[in-house]
Amino acid sequence: MYFYRIDNTLAASFLPDLPFDPAEPGAPSLFLTERDNGPASFRATRSHHLTDPAGVRWLADGAALERPLTAVNLRHPRWRDALAFTAPKPGKKRVHLLAVGDVGGTLLTALKLLGGDCISAIGIRDLNENTVARWTAEMGQIAWPWDYDALPEVEAVPEGRLFDCDVFIFAATKAIPAVGSIVQDVRMAQFAANRPLVEHFAKQAREARFGGLFMVLSDPVDPLCKAAWLASNTAPNGTLDHRGLLPEQVQGFGLGVMNARAAYFAKQDSRFVIFLTEGRAFGPHGRGLVIANSIEHYDDALSRELTEKVETANLRIRDLGFKPYVAPAVSSGAMQLLLTLRGDWHCSSIPLGDVWFGVKNRFTPQGLEVETLPLPEALLARLQETEALLKAIV
Known part of the structure; x- marks a missing residue:
């Protein structure tokens, strides 16, 4: 085991000769790794989290660490930024929702009613301006009597401010198979149509240097998450430069x-x-x-x-x-979003x-943590x- 000092923080690693000041052995807060994929930083609770490649085997129980560590992937060029993307910071968060169709409108209503403790405001944007006007008016007319500021405000968001928020929710969809249509897997039928949409906004997030949570609600959730991350981290010349959204910034809610x-x-x-x-x-x-x-x-x-x-x-x-x-x-x-914001x-x-x-996962002061189980x-x-x-x- 090797020990280093990074910005007055003690770090440990199995890697020798890293470009940091050497330190005396002690109780480290960080563990330095080099990986090809997975989160840029995360909360390691089991010994195999420090050694095994990122994957579903991380979900299996194993030898518990003496105490959890923040593991950081030094191969990620934004690993220092990743150390700051951990537990939700104190205070209410601003949420922006793209598209208020059937799913978005239902989500918006639930967040308005349930999110007063952790959401300050909800900004909405849709291609149809009348849809935005309708929902801001409808949501504005929902309030507890005599406690008119208890629920988060809902307001229209211009395109230029789409990523001026703590959470961006992608709920847009280009094609949903009609009821009665013969489609074996409805969600995968949407992938080809929705992928260019999520890629477009993921690139906008890169340009805006968005530092919040990029939440994907549209189907198929999981492939769209990866598509968004890839698009955000692809340079104009087509190379994958990892200068966009951190992997852990992108989460799928399905x-x-x-x-x-x-x-x-x-x-x-x-x-x-x-x-x-x-x-x-x-x-x-x-x-x-x-x-x-x-x-x-x-x-x-x-x-x-x-x-x-x-x-x-x-x-x-x-x-x-x-x-x-x-x-x-x-x-x-x-x-799930409210649970996320509450840590x-x-x-x-x-x-x-x-x-x-x-x-099952959560954000902690030491980074993103997955539940481990005796699988x-x-x-x-x-x-x-x-x-x-x-x-x-x-």
Whole structure:
């Protein structure tokens, strides 16, 4: 083990001869690594977080560190900036929402009603100016009697101020398959249409040197996260220069509703009831989703059956003649964002190696932290299959 001093902070590393002042051994706060991908910095709680490549194996339990460390990837040119992107800072945050269609409007309503403790204002932008005017008026007319400043204000945002905020929410979509259309995977049918949109705004975030959370709510959430990150970090000459959004700045909010749907089915069928106390949801908002009926008492057959119910739940709403957007907007969008801003555990897709992968995670003063669990081999194998599936998309 080697010790260094960085800006009066003691750091440790397995790497010798780093370009920092050597230091006497002690209790370090930082751990210096060199990785090809994954977060630029994160909260390491297990020994394999310091040695294994970033990926789903990070989710497996292992030898606990004596105390958690902030691990930083020195190969990332903005690693110093990454050290500052940790737990939400004190005070209410400004949130900007791009597009207030079905999903965006439902999300906006939920954030207005639920976010008074951590959101100062919500700025909205849409191609249709009448849509913006409608929603600012509607939201402006929602208030508790005699306590008119308790809820966050909603206001229009001009394009030039789109990234003057703490959280940017991408909820725009170019094409949603019509109800009744024959589409096997609705979410993947949207990828080709929505990818250029998210790339456009990710490049704007780069130009604005955006330092907040870039939240992707549009489908397919997980591939769009990676597409946004790649676009933001691509220089005008086409090279990947890592000068845009940090990997951990980009999060996808799609897993929350899958977790909630699993709980919904668990309440309806006693065979799945153990999910309510021991279950977990992993992976994407769509094909490749992994629901575990239990971590301690994992049953692969039951878990796969529950996964299939959850993965196709949106199709049952479409069979009724409706677009399934209410639960995703609230359970995946509003609820998970508020938990994020409060520094609590939440469900979202974060950078694990070469993919954005849905897990239970949180921001801490030491960086982004993932939940580690004693994963059964059969469950870990499913997670690795999903990891490979996501890698093949983008």
